[in-house]
Amino acid sequence: MRVHNFSAGPCTLPVEVLEEAQAEFVDYRGAGMSLIEMSHRSKAYDEVHHQAMRKAAEVFGAPDDFEVLLLGGGATLQFAMIPMNLLKQSELGAYVDTGAWATRAVEDGGYHGDVYRAWDGRDEGYRRAPRPEEVALQPNTRYLHVTANETIGGIRLPEFPDLGVPLVADLSSEYMSRPIPWDRFDLVYGGAQKNLGPAGVALTFVRRSVLETANRELAAYLRYDLHAAKDSMFNTPPVFAIYMMGKVLGWVESEGGLQEMQRRAEAKAGRLYAAIDGSGGFYRSPVEQDSRSLMNVVFRLPTEDLERDFVAAAADRDLVNLKGHRSVGGVRASLYNALPNESVEALVGFMEDFQAANA
Amino acid sequence: MRVHNFSAGPCTLPVEVLEEAQAEFVDYRGAGMSLIEMSHRSKAYDEVHHQAMRKAAEVFGAPDDFEVLLLGGGATLQFAMIPMNLLKQSELGAYVDTGAWATRAVEDGGYHGDVYRAWDGRDEGYRRAPRPEEVALQPNTRYLHVTANETIGGIRLPEFPDLGVPLVADLSSEYMSRPIPWDRFDLVYGGAQKNLGPAGVALTFVRRSVLETANRELAAYLRYDLHAAKDSMFNTPPVFAIYMMGKVLGWVESEGGLQEMQRRAEAKAGRLYAAIDGSGGFYRSPVEQDSRSLMNVVFRLPTEDLERDFVAAAADRDLVNLKGHRSVGGVRASLYNALPNESVEALVGFMEDFQAANA
Numbered sequence: 001m002r003v004h005n006f007s008a009g010p011c012t013l014p015v016e017v018l019e020e021a022q023a024e025f026v027d028y029r030g031a032g033m034s035l036i037e038m039s040h041r042s043k044a045y046d047e048v049h050h051q052a053m054r055k056a057a058e059v060f061g062a063p064d065d066f067e068v069l070l071l072g073g074g075a076t077l078q079f080a081m082i083p084m085n086l087l088k089q090s091e092l093g094a095y096v097d098t099g100a101w102a103t104r105a106v107e108d109g110g111y112h113g114d115v116y117r118a119w120d121g122r123d124e125g126y127r128r129a130p131r132p133e134e135v136a137l138q139p140n141t142r143y144l145h146v147t148a149n150e151t152i153g154g155i156r157l158p159e160f161p162d163l164g165v166p167l168v169a170d171l172s173s174e175y176m177s178r179p180i181p182w183d184r185f186d187l188v189y190g191g192a193q194k195n196l197g198p199a200g201v202a203l204t205f206v207r208r209s210v211l212e213t214a215n216r217e218l219a220a221y222l223r224y225d226l227h228a229a230k231d232s233m234f235n236t237p238p239v240f241a242i243y244m245m246g247k248v249l250g251w252v253e254s255e256g257g258l259q260e261m262q263r264r265a266e267a268k269a270g271r272l273y274a275a276i277d278g279s280g281g282f283y284r285s286p287v288e289q290d291s292r293s294l295m296n297v298v299f300r301l302p303t304e305d306l307e308r309d310f311v312a313a314a315a316d317r318d319l320v321n322l323k324g325h326r327s328v329g330g331v332r333a334s335l336y337n338a339l340p341n342e343s344v345e346a347l348v349g350f351m352e353d354f355q356a357a358n359a
Numbered sequence: 360m361r362v363h364n365f366s367a368g369p370c371t372l373p374v375e376v377l378e379e380a381q382a383e384f385v386d387y388r389g390a391g392m393s394l395i396e397m398s399h400r401s402k403a404y405d406e407v408h409h410q411a412m413r414k415a416a417e418v419f420g421a422p423d424d425f426e427v428l429l430l431g432g433g434a435t436l437q438f439a440m441i442p443m444n445l446l447k448q449s450e451l452g453a454y455v456d457t458g459a460w461a462t463r464a465v466e467d468g469g470y471h472g473d474v475y476r477a478w479d480g481r482d483e484g485y486r487r488a489p490r491p492e493e494v495a496l497q498p499n500t501r502y503l504h505v506t507a508n509e510t511i512g513g514i515r516l517p518e519f520p521d522l523g524v525p526l527v528a529d530l531s532s533e534y535m536s537r538p539i540p541w542d543r544f545d546l547v548y549g550g551a552q553k554n555l556g557p558a559g560v561a562l563t564f565v566r567r568s569v570l571e572t573a574n575r576e577l578a579a580y581l582r583y584d585l586h587a588a589k590d591s592m593f594n595t596p597p598v599f600a601i602y603m604m605g606k607v608l609g610w611v612e613s614e615g616g617l618q619e620m621q622r623r624a625e626a627k628a629g630r631l632y633a634a635i636d637g638s639g640g641f642y643r644s645p646v647e648q649d650s651r652s653l654m655n656v657v658f659r660l661p662t663e664d665l666e667r668d669f670v671a672a673a674a675d676r677d678l679v680n681l682k683g684h685r686s687v688g689g690v691r692a693s694l695y696n697a698l699p700n701e702s703v704e705a706l707v708g709f710m711e712d713f714q715a716a717n718a
Binding site for chain 1: 432
């Protein structure tokens with residue numbers, strides 16, 4: 001029996017993918033060993049690796065002038081690598097601060113380059129993303145960093161700003177759920193453990209021309225150009241995480257690709273926000289309408305006691321991992337690509353029952 | 360049917376561990392989801408995580424004043440993090456250069472601190488490890504870095520030098536195969552994908568007092584002290600790799616622990632080197648007697664053509680992954696902890712047959 005898993009990440013994955021991986025786990029396709037026991041230079045793993053890279057570019061519609069990188073250390077290590085690789089003397093990195101993850105990106109970035117907040121949502125208590133005209137860029141800005149979706153705050157950037165400066169985006173919690181305008185971007189990145197697979201690999205797309213001028217005075221692991229030149233096999237890659245990511249991307253493709261994932265995301269989140277907004281104030285979203293996340297739906301109840309009861313009673317109905325992040329409280333339902341419609345329906349049904357019993 | 364897998368890494372793992380992981384892969388102990396679908400803050404994963412940390416320290420006999428860190432990016436990222444965290448202004452990092460991996464450590468280290476080679480095996484063509492008295496330390500040396508075992512060259516440091524400077528060691532390809540004198544060490548590290556589990560996690564032990572003075576002017580992921588303070592859950596850890604590492608460590612424990620792994624390593628390597636040395640020169644080791652690796656047994660045949668034939672004919676007998684690293688050629692048989700005696704016996708039997716047919 002599968003539960004309804006609303007975890008914010010690591011999160012629910014397609015059960016077909018899990019079953020396929022299980023079947024071939026001990027003896028990989030008659031090799032007499034597991035895939036995870038093979039040299040990363042073996043023919044079998046090489047195919048898995050390159051297929052995952054190809055599928056990532058195909059499903060996401062990345063143009064040919066972007067390199068696909070598969071890296072360890074999660075999005076968190078990317079916070080350091082971006083300024084290390086991209087910022088030269090006297091160049092600045094601009095950051096849009098929309099919440100907890102944007103804050104980490106700009107604070108970490110500051111140890112490895114000159115960075116500043118081009119928009120700051122702190123004073124408003126992180127209730128929305130900025131309009132493009134609110135983003136204040138300084139001269140010599142090399143890139144504008146945005147967090148496409150704030151997993152904790154439930155805030156989504158409704159559109160990617162076109163301000164004449166290349167964009168860099170953390171896509172961790174909304175990867176492969178909407179198309180992105182590649183021509184505005186120099187780099188996008190994210191941890192896999194939401195829409196892409198298990199934890200253990202970060203997926204980065206970087207424009208090839210960026211690599212030509214990237215800083216090379218770094219240890220090998222920290223260099224984008226080196227990972228690109230070696231197809232992310234400069235050192236032993238996180239084999240199993242990449243293998244699973246390839247399978248999940250194949251599933252996305254077989255389900256209809258990026259457009260279909262976007263349609264489903266809008267439908268699932270739309271259904272849940274409608275239930276929240278239609279509850280007469282019993283449930284309420286702390287996020288402004290235009291900035292609401294399609295992946296992480298954050299909502300509040302009249303009291304914190306009720307929120308606690310809600311999360312516990314939901315778990316009794318196999319609706320699990322609904323507790324909001326400890327830093328903000330409340331309830332959070334994460335609706336990643338692999339979460340079926342039925343789980344959203346079950347949640348909405350439970351919300352109605354809970355309200356009827358407690359309003 | 361399992362093949363005899365002599366891969367240098369990722370490498371053979373205990374089949375019992377693989378089967379156990381397979382059985383609980385889709386539905387983790389009745390949770391209604393896979394372990395890789397769970398929040399890393401969940402109770403179930405928290406237990407897996409902390410048990411792996413505890414077992415690592417127990418099996419390896421690490422004293423209480425060492426912290427256990429589970430990190431992404433492999434040993435390769437550690438090459439950068441070590442000088443970043445440990446070296447202060449005017450302090451030097453000394454490196455013993457015994458081959459390909461030591462070279463990477465010192466070259467990468469040089470981008471993030473002042474480092475030098477305290478012994479250099481290049482001119483001799485990397486045929487041995489140094490005697491302690493050959494290691495030339497400069498004033499203000501903060502640490503002496505050694506590569507306990509060179510996976511490519513098949514060279515092992517017979518003893519850890521006691522020169523009055525704290526040691527830092529790359530243990531990647533010999534982790535948990537011999538005890539180490541902890542009192543001489545400030546830090547040991549290595550990728551898991553040899554004796555510890557699948558690729559995707561690096562295991563680092565660092566002395567607690569080192570963390571108190573470690574550099575904090577770094578992005579979060581690059582800070583040892585922060586990973587230690589958060590039990591390696593500052594960001595989402597590589598869940599599956601850690602889970603498997605915990606199981607492999609449990610296997611090591613159940614098989615008799617570190618002493619037994621050392622005994623087996625000496626027995627397996629001893630058997631193979633005896634076959635090489637007893638072949639009347641048909642097989643020969645390029646490594647000096649005292650410096651021979653117990654994990655990666657490198658040997659040559661009279662000609663490169665014969666080496667190619669040997670590797671191909673061995674594969675026909677299900678003795679696989681015996682080709683030497685492309686940078687050095689020859690034959691390499693890796694004898695990690697999970698490789699059974701029978702695989703070594705099968706290899707020795709094949710070597711005798713091959714010699715009889717080709718001498």
